Structure formats: structure tokens, C-alpha cells
Amino acid sequence: MGEVQVADLLLPGVGVKVDQLVLTDSEARVAVRSRAASAPCSGCGQRSSRVHCYYQRTLADRPVAGRRVRIELRARRLVCGNEHCARRTFAEQIPALTRRHARRTDALTAQLTDVALFLGGRPGARLFQTPARRHSRARMPTMHACSCRAHHMPSRPGASTSSSSPGHTSHNRSTTGSHPPDPSR
Known part of the structure; x- marks a missing residue:
């Protein structure tokens, strides 16, 4: 039987390598980086392994053993090799872990x-x-x-999902006011 890695327990199926794990009373901080040699460009899809720079990205993850989990990802910004691509550089996204601009x-x-x-x-x-x-x-x-x-989820079992159902109210969603509509009306 093979050795179990920390990444396999905390982030199953995610292609990352754990560099450091720090446990405190309230938090587990996990420093990770991608295992992939290359990543696809978000503009054209061509894979690149040419690193432009590294940057730190922090993500919240599901709690483990009563502790918050904070993932500190050493993310890469890569150079696109396709001369016809509008993007010169792009941020690597790790499937099942990151999305653009996501903080969790x-x-x-x-x-x-x-x-x-x-x-x-x-x-x-x-x-x-x-x-x-x-x-x-x-x-x-x-x-x-x-x-x-x-x-169009019904509020109770067997309730109709059509907008003309009895009891359905339509709120006036005017964009001229400075405040959002009051949901209690």
C-alpha cells in the first residue's frame, strides 16, 4: 500500500503538492503549488510551461477537525506561446480548486x-x-x-412553478430608485 500524502487527504483529486502545513488552535494553513508542468491559456487554450512570475493566492476551504482551512497557493502567471493570441500572459487555474478571482x-x-x-x-x-x-x-x-x-423551485411540495399561480406576487423592480426593493412588500 502506498504512502498517503497530506494533499490526498485535504484536497482529494486536486493536482497540487503540499509544501507546508501549519496547524493552530483555530486554523489549518496549507501552502500548496501546482503539480502540472504546463497549463492551458485562458485566451486560446494552447498549453504553456513558460513562467512569467509567481504570486501568492489565498483561498478558504472547508473546515477540517473544527479548524478553518486556509490554502496559500503559490500560483504561476504563464506566458502564452501563441503569437496570434490576444493574451500575452495568463494566470494558471487549477481544476477543482481555483476559478478566476475566487477567494474560496x-x-x-x-x-x-x-x-x-x-x-x-x-x-x-x-x-x-x-x-x-x-x-x-x-x-x-x-x-x-x-x-x-x-x-423556479416551489416553496412547498406540490406547489405550481408557473408565474401565474395563486399567491404569486410580482415586485416592481424599478431601477430609478437608489435602494433595492423591499422584499417584505
């Missing part, structure tokens, strides 16, 4: 989305106010509210 992992985003959809705003926010899970109460109900509306 795909796994944490999925977990927060599930909580927001199943428990709702306040109960979900209370669940995530433990020391290992600090997420804004205001963010919980809005994280994927658009996906709820897009799927």
Missing part, C-alpha cells in the same frame, strides 16, 4: 450553496458562525438566489 475553493462554494439552498438564510448563517466557519449572514441567502429563481 469550489468545494467550499458547493458546501455553502447547499446550506443556503436547504436551510435558508438565518439558519444557514447560524450553522456557519462556529469558529471554524466564519461566513457573513448577509451572504448566505444571496449566494445562489439566482439559481433558485432560475430553477
Whole structure:
């Protein structure tokens, strides 16, 4: 049986190498870098291994053993070798870990989305106010509210999903006011 790596336990299926793991009472800080020799350009898709520079990127991940997990990724900015590509350099994205401009992992985003959809705003926010899970109460109900509306999820079993159903109210979403519409109306 092979040796188990820290990356395999904390980030299964993600192509990263763990350089350092620091545990405190409230946090696990994991310094990682990509194992891939090259990455595809986000502009044209051509793979490149020519490094332009390195930079530090910090991501929040799912809690482990009652501790917040902070991933410190040594990210690469690569040079695109395609002379016809509009991008000269691009940031490497690690599948199943990073997305452009994201500050949390795909796994944490999925977990927060599930909580927001199943428990709702306040109960979900209370669940995530433990020391290992600090997420804004205001963010919980809005994280994927658009996906709820897009799927027209009924509020109770057997309820109609059509917009002409009894009890359905349409809010005036005027863009002339400086404040968003009051949801209690």
C-alpha cells in the first residue's frame, strides 16, 4: 500500500503538492503549488510551461477537525506561446480548486450553496458562525438566489412553478430608485 500524502487527504483529486502545513488552535494553513508542468491559456487554450512570475493566492476551504482551512497557493502567471493570441500572459487555474478571482475553493462554494439552498438564510448563517466557519449572514441567502429563481423551485411540495399561480406576487423592480426593493412588500 502506498504512502498517503497530506494533499490526498485535504484536497482529494486536486493536482497540487503540499509544501507546508501549519496547524493552530483555530486554523489549518496549507501552502500548496501546482503539480502540472504546463497549463492551458485562458485566451486560446494552447498549453504553456513558460513562467512569467509567481504570486501568492489565498483561498478558504472547508473546515477540517473544527479548524478553518486556509490554502496559500503559490500560483504561476504563464506566458502564452501563441503569437496570434490576444493574451500575452495568463494566470494558471487549477481544476477543482481555483476559478478566476475566487477567494474560496469550489468545494467550499458547493458546501455553502447547499446550506443556503436547504436551510435558508438565518439558519444557514447560524450553522456557519462556529469558529471554524466564519461566513457573513448577509451572504448566505444571496449566494445562489439566482439559481433558485432560475430553477423556479416551489416553496412547498406540490406547489405550481408557473408565474401565474395563486399567491404569486410580482415586485416592481424599478431601477430609478437608489435602494433595492423591499422584499417584505
